[in-house]
Amino acid sequence: MVKNRKRIVILGGGYGGVECTRKLEKYFKNDEEVEIVLVSEDNFLLFTPMLPQVAAGMLATRHIVMPIRTILKKTTFYEGRVKNIDPYGKIVNLWGTKEKRGISLHYDFLVVSLGSETNFFGMSDVEKHSYTMKNLNDAMTVRNRIIDILEQAENETNPILKKSLLNLVIVGGGFAGIETAGEIMDFLLDARKFYPNIKEDEIKVTVLEALPNILPGFSEKLAKFAHNLLTRNGIDIKLKTAVTSFDGNEIRMKKIKNNSDEDDFEEEAIQTKTMIWTAGVTPVNTIKRSMFKTERGKIIINDFLEVQDFPGVFAVGDCALFIDPETQKPFPPTAQLAEAQAKIASYNLYSLIRNKDKKKFEYQSRGQMAIIGKRNGVASFFGMNISGIWAWALWRNVYISKIPKWDKRLRVLLDWTIDLFFDRDISRLKFVDKETSKEYKVLDEVDDVW
Numbered sequence: 001m002v003k004n005r006k007r008i009v010i011l012g013g014g015y016g017g018v019e020c021t022r023k024l025e026k027y028f029k030n031d032e033e034v035e036i037v038l039v040s041e042d043n044f045l046l047f048t049p050m051l052p053q054v055a056a057g058m059l060a061t062r063h064i065v066m067p068i069r070t071i072l073k074k075t076t077f078y079e080g081r082v083k084n085i086d087p088y089g090k091i092v093n094l095w096g097t098k099e100k101r102g103i104s105l106h107y108d109f110l111v112v113s114l115g116s117e118t119n120f121f122g123m124s125d126v127e128k129h130s131y132t133m134k135n136l137n138d139a140m141t142v143r144n145r146i147i148d149i150l151e152q153a154e155n156e157t158n159p160i161l162k163k164s165l166l167n168l169v170i171v172g173g174g175f176a177g178i179e180t181a182g183e184i185m186d187f188l189l190d191a192r193k194f195y196p197n198i199k200e201d202e203i204k205v206t207v208l209e210a211l212p213n214i215l216p217g218f219s220e221k222l223a224k225f226a227h228n229l230l231t232r233n234g235i236d237i238k239l240k241t242a243v244t245s246f247d248g249n250e251i252r253m254k255k256i257k258n259n260s261d262e263d264d265f266e267e268e269a270i271q272t273k274t275m276i277w278t279a280g281v282t283p284v285n286t287i288k289r290s291m292f293k294t295e296r297g298k299i300i301i302n303d304f305l306e307v308q309d310f311p312g313v314f315a316v317g318d319c320a321l322f323i324d325p326e327t328q329k330p331f332p333p334t335a336q337l338a339e340a341q342a343k344i345a346s347y348n349l350y351s352l353i354r355n356k357d358k359k360k361f362e363y364q365s366r367g368q369m370a371i372i373g374k375r376n377g378v379a380s381f382f383g384m385n386i387s388g389i390w391a392w393a394l395w396r397n398v399y400i401s402k403i404p405k406w407d408k409r410l411r412v413l414l415d416w417t418i419d420l421f422f423d424r425d426i427s428r429l430k431f432v433d434k435e436t437s438k439e440y441k442v443l444d445e446v447d448d449v450w
């Protein structure tokens, strides 16, 4: 064992965590005195921008995930869920699962990149009855649900129930909501040919957005283009509309009449059996329960991305609060931001260990892109606004190049090509998740604390 070995522990195998680990591997390539450990509950990196395409059956599930062990070389990987972080004792405790023992990991330096989960803004009925679009399980569940709706509606003799079944509502007009709405509409229209009793005009997809426009972060012109195109494709977009409840049969909402006065509203309702909630994210509970100082659930960090009161602890991505100096508002949570922060956090860790100067985090977005249905998209890229088929092609090029493994790139390309010539697969695959987290005793012989 190498004497004075320092251990860097990274929590979270998403965009921020994996990018940070990759950079640290480069910085400490031949350094035996630095040990790098990555902990994540899934053993893969999920390519979230392609989730709506999995939900719509265009891409196969496994093709948008990269096994972490195939991306990293020098890192020790633990597949496990973080239970809690003790920044005073410098210890991270993991939950046990059925077969695994609980584990405690000591660290000298820590990077927290545990991401976020769906935010229901305290509406427990919405949480109970709605579908979400945050992870792979969500995308597979939504795909199954859409096929299930078609199967049920095809033989439904009650017209009210049939209408309610074929009325899909997506809440949230951001990236996830708009891309999901576009993909789902395409899927429903493509699959319809196998369901002769369902007419095109019986299918309804609605997007509800509380803000006065969709796709915040895009220019007004691009957001308008996307809005008009989605409407032309049959998607109904209701702006300034906030959901107040959903019981599995009816969504109740308030339509704000006046921009500046939230109390001036009308109550409205939609009958539906399926609501997909993409209206916001909030950091995971592990962060909220932690000893780190948080605001709006996010960890407060300084200009060097270090956590307040804990030198040597960094936070990046969706779980970290970083204020845009221009707007004085937090940056929107994106993969691009998580990766940019991961680069600086890893450099600053390297600087700490090598006694060099740290760098301040300064962020300039390279642009944003969204796919809005078949061969259509919007993109703002290095100051240029692009829409239509060119934006769609750009989206595909950029995102395919971002997939870190060649075999997965080819699989995605193949799926896209097959989708051009063949019908979508409408087999509904049933799956049951039996795994539950259990607390197991930390045994001495695997105790990693030193």
Ligand SMILES: Cc1cc2nc3c(=O)[nH]c(=O)nc-3n(C[C@H](O)[C@H](O)[C@H](O)COP(=O)(O)OP(=O)(O)OC[C@H]3O[C@@H](n4cnc5c(N)ncnc54)[C@H](O)[C@@H]3O)c2cc1C
Residues within 6 Å of the ligand: 011, 012, 013, 014, 015, 016, 017, 039, 040, 041, 042, 048, 049, 050, 051, 052, 080, 081, 082, 083, 113, 114, 115, 116, 133, 134, 135, 175, 176, 284, 286, 316, 317, 318, 319, 333, 334, 335, 336, 337, 338, 369
């Ligand atoms: C449908 C959808 C589409 C999107 N499209 C875009 C897009 O087009 N462009 C863009 O820039 N961004 C997009 N985003 C946002 C982007 O995915 C996130 O901002 C980004 O993933 C944040 O990276 P992160 O590392 O902070 O968190 P994540 O990537 O979420 O990673 C967090 C990791 O931590 C793990 N984890 C969480 N809790 C625990 C725990 N207790 N123990 C162990 N591991 C844990 C998770 O499993 C995950 O692997 C999209 C998101 C969604 C859901």
